[in-house]
């Protein structure tokens with residue numbers, strides 16, 4: 001997840017340095033606004049593979065996770081879930097009440113995070129999706145026992161520039177992982193299949209791909225902007241006896257909706273299992 005860029009993109013507040021353990025932001029031009037200064041953002045990772053892009057964008061970088069704790073007050077934990085316990089052990093002695101720790105790790109519960117951190121640590125558990133990188137993301141989050149109202153609004157303000165960001169009960173975080181965190185990947189598969197269909201019928205691949213991408217963007221935007229149920233919008237596309245209803249019959253034969261529901265269920269259950277191990 002490339003949270004760092006998204007955070008910096010938002011028009012808010014001074015970050016006393018922020019980010020931790022991240023893949024890179026996309027290449028410049030980055031749009032830093034108001035008080036968020038790229039020089040106040042610090043990324044840490046073992047290698048330069050991703051960090052080099054932080055450096056190129058004028059952010060601070062380090063290979064020492066402890067340095068981030070010493071310099072930063074808002075810490076995004078974006079390592080893979082299986083590495084998180086080791087990293088929290090490493091930084092444990094440096095975490096103070098001044099720090100706000102924000103985890104994006106799939107499956108890792110608030111209870112686990114709090115158990116691995118000093119008593120009283122302010123923690124937020126989140127689940128973003130990849131589209132935060134293009135300011136069209138989704139994120140849900142919940143508070144740990146010591147996180148405050150102010151911490152929650154801080155995160156919402158940080159993320160408001162790049163995602164729909166909702167506070168939810170913790171039980172919804174894994175569901176959001178299955179629906180949207182992973183869901184962008186299902187959408188890409190659908191887009192790929194649309195484009196392949198176009199190619200099959202004789203359209204060049206690059207044109208087919210661009211049209212498929214825009215079809216998904218447009219369909220999502222219609223849903224959000226009209227507030228209409230997707231079934232209603234689907235009905236609007238179906239001319240009686242026309243092309244769409246013939247295609248929909250094929251999708252129903254292939255169990256599209258049931259398959260997608262199964263996918264959300266499988267990903268949610270996997271997130272739940274990851275939280276147990």
Ligand SMILES: NC(=O)C1=CN([C@@H]2O[C@H](COP(=O)(O)OP(=O)(O)OC[C@H]3O[C@@H](n4cnc5c(N)ncnc54)[C@H](OP(=O)(O)O)[C@@H]3O)[C@@H](O)[C@H]2O)C=CC1
Pocket residue numbers: 001020021022023024044045046047048049050051065078079080081083087104105106127128129130181
């Ligand atoms: N990918 C996605 O769409 C989403 C991912 N997430 C969550 O984001 C997290 C990252 O996943 P993903 O983006 O796929 O992972 P990546 O492998 O792309 O990124 C992980 C980063 O962690 C760094 N890292 C590894 N070990 C350490 C360490 N000990 N200390 C500091 N940094 C370290 C790696 O450094 P190096 O560059 O040196 O290898 C790398 O830059 C996971 O917890 C996942 O659940 C959540 C929602 C969506």
Ligand SMILES: O=C(O)[C@@H]1CCC=N1
Pocket residue numbers: 106177181182
């Ligand atoms: O696949 C994963 O585990 C992560 C979490 C959600 C999206 N990617």
